[in-house]
Amino acid sequence: MATTSTEVPGPAGTPLLGSMHDLKQDSLGTFLRSRSEHGDVVRFTAGPPGLRAVVYGVFSAAGAQQVLATESANFRKDNAFYQEVRESFGNGLLTSQDEDYLRQRRLVQPLFTRRRVDGYADAVAVEVAAVLASWRDSGRTSVDVLDEMTVLALRAVARILFGTDVAEAVEVVERCFPALGDYVLRRGYSPVKLPRNWPTPGNRRAAAVHEELYAVCDRIIAERRASGADSGAQDLLTLLAEAESAEDGSFDASELREQVLVFLLAGHETTATSLGFALHLLGRHPEEQKRAQEEVDRVLAGRTPTAADLDALPYLTQVLKEAMRLFPAAPVIGRRAVESTVIDGHTIPAGADVIVAPWVTHRHPDHWPDPERFDPDRFTPEAEADRPRYAWFPFGGGPRACIGQHFSMLESVIALAMILQEYGFEAIDTEVPLSSAITLRAEGPARCTLIPRSG
Template sequence: MRDSEVPGPRPHQIPALLRLAVSDPLRSMRQTVARYGDVVRLPIAPGRSIHLFCRPEHAEHVLVAQQQRYGKAFTYRPLREWIGLGLITSDGELWERQRRLIQPLFSHRRVLGLQPLMAEAVSRTLDSWDRLPDGSVLEATEAMSGLTIDIVGATLFGADLSGDKDRVYHAVESLQHAVTRVVKNPLTWVAPRLAYRTTPGYREWDHAKSVIDAVVARVIAARRARDRGDEGRDLLDALLDARYEDGSAIGDRQLRDEIVTFFMAGHETSANSLAWTLYLLSTAPAVRERLEEEVDTVLAGRVPGPEDLDKLVWTKAVLSESLRLYPPVWTVERDAEAEDEVGGVRVRPGSTVIVPPYLVHRHPAVWPNAEAFDPERFLPERAAGRHRYAYIPFGGGRRMCVGNAFALIEVVLALAMITQRYRLNLLPGFDPAAKFTVTMRPLHAMAMSLHRRG
C-alpha cells in the first residue's frame, strides 16, 4: 500500500492532532482510531511517520515476529534520566548482556520461592488495618503502593522499606509527571537531555530522583556491609553474585540502574493493578461475592501457600480482566531500524510505531462488549481460541517484562489475602478517569471505606 493510500490525517491536520495528544493522549488515540481504523499513519516529516497499530496480529508482528527490526522509541529517552539504563530503557548490546544476566533470576521456580516473604509483607499491611476502626477510609492507590513497596523491599532486596512508603509514593508520582512533560517537549526528538533541562519543574524532579536514589543506595550499602554467607535469598544477593560470560561482576552504576528499574516495575505497576481491581470489584457485587466464596473455600482462613495459587482460578480471572481494562503499561512504542511492512503498510527506518495495549485490549473484533468488566472472559472455556496477542499487559517477545511471573504471583496473593479479611467499598462520587503517564494511575483520589469481613 502506498503512503498516500494509508488511512490517516493529512499533513495540515497533524499540528491539531499533536496538540490533543499532548493534552490527552488516550483521547487522541481513540479519536484517531475511530476515524481512520486499526492502521493509521501520521506523516510528521519527509520520509518519517508515526504509525498506530491496534490489532493483535499487529502486536505480534512488531513485538515478536519482526522484533529485530525495532528498537526502543525516542519516547523512552526522558525515562533514562530517571531510571538510567536498566532493562526497560537499554537497547542493543547492553540490553542483550543484561537480559542474559537477569532473566534467570526471575524464573517461575525462583519467584515462587519468594511467595512466603510476599505473604508476610501482605500480612503486615492487613495487621495495620486491623488497628483501624471499621469503616475507616483509605486512599486505595496510595495504600496499594505502600503494600507493594513493602513486598518489593522484603522479597527483592531483603530490606524494610516501611518507613519510606510515603516519600517513595510521592517521588514516583512526581517523576512520572516529569517524564510525561518532557516527552511533550519538542526538543525530546533531537536533544533529550536539553529537553529535560528546559522543561519547567525539572529541579523538583531532580529532588524526587534523589529520594529514590537515596533509598536504593542505602539498601545496597547495607547489603554489602553485612556478611551474606550462603543466603542468596533475594534479587539483590543474586545480582551481587551474578557474573557475565567473561567472569566480571555487574558495575556499581549498572547495579543502581537495574535496582531502580526493579523498584519501579516491581511496585508501581502492581500497585496500580490492585487499585483498579479494588475499584472494579466495588462496582460489581456479584463478581466480588464469587471472589470471596473462592478465597474462603480454597484457603479456609489460612495464609495462602505456593500450592494454592493455581486453585485461585476466579481470583486470577478477576485480575486478568482488570489488567485488560487498565493495563499499567498502556502504550508501547518502537522506532523502526529497518524497513518493514505491518498490516499492509510500509514502515520506513526512523519512523515510530505505536502498539497500545489499552486499545488492543478493547478491540471489538476480539472482545465483545469490550468496555464491560467481565472476568469470565479469562476462564479456560472462554479464553480458548483467542489470539495470543489480544492480551499483552506485559508486552511480548524478547522484550516482554522479565518480572511478569513475580508481578502475577504478587497481585494474586495480595488480592486473595485482602479478600480474606476485608471488603473495600468505593465512596460515592469517584470519577474513574485515568492519568496517562509512564503507567496508568487513577487520575483522582480513590477513597474507599474499609470493612472487616465476618
C-alpha cells in the same frame, strides 16, 4: 488478500498543531477513537510546522505481535521517550538494548525462575497482612484502593529487593518517583528539549530528586556489599550482587543501582494498578465479588495463601486478568522502526515512531464483545484459546516481555485472596479519570467502602 497502501489514514487535527491538543488532553481516548474512525493503523501528527512529530499507532492483535515479537528486531527502544526514561532511571532491563540487554537478561533470568519467584510469597504475605492490620487498627470505613495498593506493592517489592531495609527506600521512592516520572513525561513529549544541565527550575528540581534516589540505592548497595556473603541475606539485591557468569561477568555498583531502580519502578506500578482496579471493579460488581470470595473461602478456609495455591484460585486469576485488560498498567508501548515495513496492509516508513496500545487492542471489538463490560469469564482457558495471542498483552511480548510477570501475578493473587478473606468492597467513586504517563495514572480517587467480613 490485503492491499498495501503508502497512505496511512489518521485524524487531521488543526492546521497549526495537528492532533497535539487531543493527545495532550486525552491520549487514551484519542487513540481509541482514532482506531474506530480510521482503522488498525493510524497516523498521528502533533506539533507546529517544522517541529511536527509523526507517530504511527498499530492497534490490531496481529500488528502488535509483528511489532513486539515476529519483527521485534526492526522495532527498537530508540524513541525520545525511552531516552528520557534511560537518562532518569538508568540503563536497566527496561531501557537497555542489544548486547547490554542480553547480558543483563542472562544475569537476571535465574533470579526470576518460577521456583525462585514462588519463594517470595511469604514476603508478599507479610506486607499484605500489615495493610490489613492498619485498616483494622485505624477503624477506617473506606479507602482509596489505588493509593493503598500502590503503597502495598511498593513495600512488597522493596522488601523482596532489600530485605528488612524497607522504610527509608519506600519513603524516598514514594516522594521521588512521581516527580521524576512527570519530568520524563514533559521532556518526552516536548518538541524542544533544553539540555538537562541547563539550570532551569525544572531541571534543578529533577536533578535533586535524581540525586536523592540514586543516593539511597547506592547506600543500601554499599552496605550490603560490605556485609559480604557471610550475612546470609537472600533478598533480591544480594542475589543480584552475587550474580556472575564466565561469559557475562557481574554487575558493578552503577549497574546494580540501575537494575534496582527498574525493579522498583516496574515491579510496583504494574502490580498496584492491577490490584487496585481489580478491587475497584469488584466493588462495582457484587456478583463477581461474591464469586471470588466464595472461591477464596473454599480453597483457603481462612489460612494464608501460598504460591502452591495459585492454580486452585482460577477465578481470582481471571478477575486480575480482566482488570489488566481494562486497565493495563502500560497502556501504550513505544518503538522506532529501523527499516520500512508493512503492517496490516499499510507501509510504516524507516525511522518512524510506532506505538502499540494495550489500552486500545484490549478493547478491540474483533476480540472483545461489549469491550467496556467487566467479565472475568473472558479468561477461562477455553475463551483464551479462541483469541489471538496478542489480543491481550499487559506485560508486553516477544523477547522484551516483562521478566517479572510471574512475580506480578503471584503477588496479585496472594494479595487479592488475603484482602477478600477479610473485607468486602463497595465502590464510592464509580468512575476514575485516567491519563497515560510512564504507566497508567489515576487522575481522581478510587474510593471503596470497607465491609468487614468477620463478626
